Amino acid sequence: MSVTTEEVWDMFIILALLDDHQHQGTRLSVPHGNNQSDHFTAAMQAHNEKIITHGDEELPHACFGCTWLFTMPDGTTHYTEVVVTDGITVGHPSCAYLETVCAVDGCDKPVVYDKSTGKPHKACNDPLHLRMEDARSRSGKSKTQRMKSVKLNDALTASSVDDALPAAVTSSTRIVDPSLLEACPTKDEVPKLKAVFFRKWTNNEQLFICPCGVISGRGTMYHHEAISNVLILFEKMFSLPRARKPHHLIHDSNCNALREVESRQLKFFDGMGMCVDAFHHKTKHKASDRFCQERCDMKTYPELLDEHGKYYFNSSITEQTNVWFGGFHNMCHEMMPVKYDFFLDEVILRRNHATVINLHRQDKQPHHPRLST
Structure with a gap:
């Protein structure tokens, strides 16, 4: 007995929807009169809208892989949280x-x-x-x-x-x-x-990832991975009710992003460090660019370095995660938007579950801190 591709997709969607409704304590209800291909569209759309308004399950994540208690040179103790972002060429057809x-x-x-x-x-x-x-x-x-x-x-x-x-x-x-x-x-x-x-395809998916490997969220870039679009997406995602604005945002083009933040006086980014990841800063950015060297070098921030002066956080986590995420490029290439968003959110959810299990094994104490009111 063989199983068709359509049956595999139906099984994935049904199991994912049932799991989501069980987690919420609700009942999955789908129409019986529509075409088979449309039975779960409304349920998937409702799931997608919940992600948009409340964020991914691990949006409020924290652990000792992405949060660090450190002692400043003046002897005071503080903590810092970091998020890294990058784009990956995965998209769906669009008009x-x-x-x-x-x-x-x-x-x-x-x-x-x-x-x-x-x-x-x-x-x-x-x-x-x-x-x-x-x-x-x-x-x-x-x-x-x-x-x-x-x-x-x-x-x-x-x-x-x-x-x-x-x-x-x-x-x-x-x-x-x-x-x-x-x-x-x-x-x-x-x-x-x-x-x-x-028809065209959307340009890329923008991932926001904690240095420990937990994916905080993603967003679709329809035209270009422009710096302005990245900043808008970041602000929207980390303004959601369950989110906490990190102390540092790391991106491979953050010198340009910081220039835009300062020229447009974007208040949301006040007090936030905006560094270029260690690899791109060393190999892709000019040493003669004083603004980049003085304002966007991770080494200029003591809270990003351990007691030995080495980088505490894995700033290349997006490049590593993109290897996994890019594997869905061909699978998603002809998906319509509702199924596309549902599928990617589900695979991120399940990867996050596996990552959190590994963080527990490493005694990094993954948890969702209570938000201060």
Whole structure:
């Protein structure tokens, strides 16, 4: 007797949902009239929303692997907590454009409808934008070509419209709007039009991990792992009711993050140390960057060093965890958002359970401290 992939997925989802409801003391209820593929969608969505509003189970985690009681040079005793963050390329399909708005970047005109079929185009009534869509639909068969922005050479190959194009358009450039040719004569390049007529994938997952290996949470970056997005996600996650703001945030681009925090005067990060992890600081950041060397070096913070002057915390934990997390890339590549979020939250939950068991064995006393009121 063989078990199908669909049956394995159903078993995983059912067991995970039953385990979650047993933990909450509630009863799992699913509809009976829908398609089999939709039976658990509402239950998974409810689980996902709970994670968004309350955070992962181990969000308030603390132990002697990520928290340290230390003595300052003046003899006073303090404690410090550290969280490390990094992105990993795991994503799910997402819409590249709004169905009712032109897919050309920078154009917000409504799409037009095909007179013969009545179906909507993906471009507005601008002839140049419609030609870009036509080039995309005819260019064929290569997935690599479809995954790129529409370029003029694709249009020339597919449509053979060399004579019909404006004189300003050449085979060495992308399709150019002639009305923009004289808009800025001092610039070297003429503004280029770009369009995405196909679906895209989210850019990456941003993990926030304690140095002991417990994953505090994750967030999906839809476009770029920009510093501003990382800061927003961090603030939202550690502003949840069960969260405690750590004393230090470690990230491989924290020198840029700290510059942004100070330039924008982000109050949430007041008093927080923002260092670059030891590996990237030594190998990827310039010694001539005084700001980075003076403000983002872990060695300049006594609370991050042990009594022998070595690093107390494992600042490379995200790189190590990414090896495990990246293994789900192919599994998640075609998942829809609800199942995608549910699946990743569940595998993180179960990894955290195993990590906490190991921390108990190592006598690091993992626990959830009571929040002060």
